[in-house]
Amino acid sequence: MKPKKILKIILGVIIFLTLPSLLFFGFLYLKYNEPLPEGIMGSEADVLATRMLDALNHDAYEATDHIEFTFKNRHHYKWNKAENSCEVYWKHYKVDLDLNNYGDSKVFIGETEYEGEDKAKLIKKAWDYFNNDTFWLVAPYKVFDSGVERRLVKTEEGKDALLVTYTSGGSTPGDSYLWHFDDTGKPISYQMWTSILPIDGLEASWSDWIATESGAQLPTFHKLLVLGLEMGEVKGTIELKSFPDAKEELLDVLSKSNYALMERKELDSLDSPLRINNKLRLVSFKEQEPINLHYEKWKRNNDSIEIWRIDFKDSFGISYAQKKLDKLCISKTPERTMFQKSFRGYKMSSKSIFLFRHKFFSEASRERNRNVIDFIKKDFTCW
Structure with a gap:
C-alpha cells in the first residue's frame, strides 16, 4: 500500500474519531456557555x-465531628473535622492529611508508611482530591470562609441567586459559583465558572440531601449534564464524650458557706429560665431541644447564687449543646456580650448544662465568698 494512501487512512480515522467529539463540544458550548453574571455585594447578599x-x-454541621464519604467510587474520606485532619484513600x-500542618501528613502504601521521593507528590495529590471532593459535599457551608465574596444576582426569572467567588484558598482560587434556591432558601443547584471547566456557567444539581446522624444535611448525588457524581454512603457524626456529674459538690460548698435554698422552679421552655428581665434567650439548640429546665436560687444575707440546669435526653444532646456554648463564648457577637453579662460560667455533666451567676452585696462579702468563687472557677468554665 502506498504511503499516501496510508496517510489518508490515518487522517480519515482521526477525523472519524474526533469530529463527533468536536461537534458535540461545539453544541454544548453554544447551548450552555454563559458570561459570569454581575451582582451586588453587601448586606442583602449576606442575608441570602x-x-x-x-x-x-448550619449549627448541626458545625457540631459535626466526623464526616465519611466516597467520591465517585474512587476516593474515600474519613474526615475528622474536630481535629482538622482527614484520611484519604485511593487505589x-x-x-x-494534616489540614493544619501540610508537611506533617503521612503516606502509606498498603499498611506500610512510605518515605520515598514521591511522598510530597502523593500528599499534594491527596490535598487536591480533598479540596475538590469535599467541596462537592460541603460547599454551601463555606460561603462565609475567609477570602469569599458574596453578591446578590437577579436571575432572568426575577429570583434571587447568590454569586460566591473564592478569591483565595483551595486548589483553584478565583472560581465562582451561582447558587439557586427553592422557596425555603435551600440550595437546588449551582452554576460554575471555574478554571478547570472549558464551558462557563455549567449547572450541577444540589437536590439529593440527607440528614446525617449529627443532624447535618449533606448531599449524596449531583447531576452534571448527563453525568452523575455519587458521594457514596455519607455519614456525619458527633463524638460522644463523658462528663463528670458534680453538681452535688457545688451544693455542698454552698451549704457549708451557710447559703440556704430560697427558690426552686421547674420550667417548661427556654424562655422561662434564661430570659432574665427580658434580656437574654441563651441559645436555640434546634435539633437537640432540652427535655427539662430547672432553676434554683441560694441566698446568704444579701448575697445570692443562682443555678440553671438544662437537661437533655442523652450524652449526644449534651455534646451538641456544649459545642454551641463553646462557640458562643469565643465568638465576637452581641449575644456573647449579653451571655457573659448575665452568667458567670457554665459546666457540663453527662446529661445537663449548669449555668450560674452570683450577686455579692459588697467587696467584703465577695471576700467572704472566696471559697465559693474559687470552687466555681476550678469547676466551671468561667470568664
Missing part, C-alpha cells in the same frame, strides 16, 4: 447566604 445556612441547619494509597 445566611438564609441558605439556616435552611441547611492502594492512604494519606493521613
